[in-house]
Amino acid sequence: MIYDITLLKKKIVNWLVNHPNLWTNPLSINSILRALTGHFRVLPDFIIIGSAKSGTTSLYDYLTQHPSIYPALWKEIYFFDRYFPRGITWYRANFPSKFQKFFVTKIQRKSFLTGEATPTYIHHPLTAKRISKILPHIKLIVLLRNPIDRSYSHYQMEKQMGNEDLTFEDALESENSRIKGESEKMINNPNYYSYKRQIFSYLTSGIYVDQLEIWMKYFPKNQFLIIKNEDFDNNQQTVFSQVENFLDVNHAKIEFKKQNIGKYNPMNFETRKKLEQFFDSHNKKLYTFLNHDFGWK
Numbered sequence: 001m002i003y004d005i006t007l008l009k010k011k012i013v014n015w016l017v018n019h020p021n022l023w024t025n026p027l028s029i030n031s032i033l034r035a036l037t038g039h040f041r042v043l044p045d046f047i048i049i050g051s052a053k054s055g056t057t058s059l060y061d062y063l064t065q066h067p068s069i070y071p072a073l074w075k076e077i078y079f080f081d082r083y084f085p086r087g088i089t090w091y092r093a094n095f096p097s098k099f100q101k102f103f104v105t106k107i108q109r110k111s112f113l114t115g116e117a118t119p120t121y122i123h124h125p126l127t128a129k130r131i132s133k134i135l136p137h138i139k140l141i142v143l144l145r146n147p148i149d150r151s152y153s154h155y156q157m158e159k160q161m162g163n164e165d166l167t168f169e170d171a172l173e174s175e176n177s178r179i180k181g182e183s184e185k186m187i188n189n190p191n192y193y194s195y196k197r198q199i200f201s202y203l204t205s206g207i208y209v210d211q212l213e214i215w216m217k218y219f220p221k222n223q224f225l226i227i228k229n230e231d232f233d234n235n236q237q238t239v240f241s242q243v244e245n246f247l248d249v250n251h252a253k254i255e256f257k258k259q260n261i262g263k264y265n266p267m268n269f270e271t272r273k274k275l276e277q278f279f280d281s282h283n284k285k286l287y288t289f290l291n292h293d294f295g296w297k
Helices: 005-017 029-036 056-065 089-093 100-109 126-132 145-162 168-179 182-189 195-200 208-218 229-234 238-247 267-288
Strands: 046-050 067-071 113-117 141-143 224-228
Touching: 005 145, 046 056, 056 067, 056 113, 056 141, 056 238, 067 145, 089 145, 126 208, 141 229, 141 238, 145 267, 168 195, 168 267, 182 195, 208 224, 208 267, 224 229, 229 238
Parallel strands: 046 113, 046 141, 067 113, 141 224
Antiparallel strands: none
16 A cells, blocks of 8 residues: 555644644754754753843843853743743753763863843743752843833833833833733743733833842852843943853953844933832842942932
8 A cells, every 4th residue: 555645744744843842933954953852952051031121132142152152042042931831851952962062072172151041031930940940050140220221121122012002101000900910820820921921011020129039049149140231331341251250261252242222212201200219119129138239329
């Protein structure tokens, strides 16, 4: 009996499409290869966990220029918040192979690090616990930006992407009602991911102390490098050298070119004054918690 080759092709494609380690984007040779070799790939040495709109894209770009740091398939993998149900093999598939690491470290005798940067991790209620179980010794990099500027940049990004149709002032007023109960849903159902909370948390994403208090219950402080975004903007070389020291890699020549620079009208003065009042107590609590004054007046 001659087997129907068309039917066979359909079965193979169906198997690939439903494979748990494949991406949501269209099939490619690369995605198929990675899906089938996930077990033979390394886990990250570092993660930039946040915060969003604070320079994470630029920092990751600079890191992946370093000769000892090998990039993930994507800068933002979203495994520990959005795609956690896909499993650890899916996560591994985003990183370089163990064979590549062996060649670099054992044959070439060079340093080999890899990592990712998903800035929504810091604000998700479950990511710290998840990462601590899988990667207890991971090095964590945090960029913190004046929460007033961060919130406005966040709003402008969502507006540009078509996710926001309110004015900035109305969006701030509506935040509580928009995201009410979303954190509880994620905690009670680990498979649930709240896009509402990701998109509309202009204020709560900037209450850094609440987030870091959770993270530091699972990781010691020496596993964190916390960077003030404004310092990074003003002196990239100095701050990047601190990152190199934290990751224990040699200093390298890097081309510093900022990424994801948005252009938009300045914030309303009265709105800024209100946000200064809102964040004042949270910032002071952060300074006390970290024993460091960020100077966000």
